[in-house]
Amino acid sequence: MQQAHTGARTGDRIAFDPLVELLTAILVRHGANRHVAGIIARNCAMCERDGCTSHGIFRMAGYVSSLDCGWVDGTAVPVIEDAAPAYCRVDAKNGFAQPALELARKTAVEKARHTGLAAIAIRGSHHLSALWPDVEPFAGDGLIAFSVVNSFRCTVPHGGDSPLFGTNPVAFAVPRQGEEPLVFDMATSAIPNGDVQIAARAGQQLPGGVAVDANGAPTTDPDAVLNGGALLTFGGHKGSALSMMVELLAAGLTGGHFSHEFDWSGHDGAQTPHTGQFVLLIDPQHAGGRPFGDRVETLIKDMRFAGVQRLPADRRYRNRRRAEQQGIHIGVEERARLDALLEG
Ligand SMILES: NC(=O)C1=CN([C@@H]2O[C@H](COP(=O)(O)OP(=O)(O)OC[C@H]3O[C@@H](n4cnc5c(N)ncnc54)[C@H](OP(=O)(O)O)[C@@H]3O)[C@@H](O)[C@H]2O)C=CC1
């Protein structure tokens, strides 16, 4: 049945649109409406296409189990509160963050173009994905975009002895002249929790210096991290300060839960963090002085001159181009997991 649905061979390459269709069908099968399912499926397929495996189809099981146990509402209708000339508040109504952001996108872009700045503050939302899909399109529209989202308690603040913060990513995107936007997107923990799960599944060790076990001792064993251990922030106190900033903006400011505040108990299978997300947009047209676009290109040229070969997002764009030509590779086991989710 799935073969007919996607037109793809098992354990082979699949084109982007049929993959989105397959992922949409899975999410609809597990209670999301078509609108929500389509947004999450597209986001998930984009991650897989760009080689962000920790947040691609690997996450489908988490979306599905969170829907199945009633933890996240796949039919939620987010509400936008047009709060101020440069501010959009969005109540995601216990739904996924991405449909809430989609709802606010047009209003926020208009506000940013009009006032030079706009903030989107989403609360009551669930985000299980990478952040770059949220910011990259704004840069495609000529805006600078910054976003943060907090997650779930699994990272020890620097100087502390127990987990409190999430893995709390920060993403930043700027438009470029005649090129894809310049984007970075990174966890403020030394590695994302997704990488720990993938290492555990593959029977691989973690790098040193990124995690502690349940006793607070350094460990490279992913199972020890997932069973009572925790991650460290990157760069000691510096990553910890950024992670704290993420908690304050994504949850403190929006009205969402801090990573340590919500409780999954009573919802076996829940995997989506119930927190908040903050997005800041800047229209560089309002900046005056030398055109920002020229300054971006100057900096990149000077970085190249200084020997830099790889910019953030280069790897993703390379993967994207390859996937556009050759399709997206899905391994046999991964495909079997998707087929099971479609049937189960
Ligand atoms: N929703 C959530 O709560 C969470 C989501 N995440 C997601 O996990 C994903 C992975 O995070 P993380 O592992 O920290 O990201 P990485 O450390 O892999 O990469 C961070 C950034 O640095 C760039 N980069 C990596 N290596 C180089 C290099 N050698 N030279 C120049 N640039 C480089 C990457 O570009 P490129 O992409 O091209 O490699 C990327 O923009 C992110 O997308 C993040 O949003 C993480 C934590 C929580």
Ligand SMILES: O=C(O)C1=NCCCC1
């Ligand atoms: O990889 C991570 O870390 C996370 N990703 C999705 C949300 C929870 C944390």
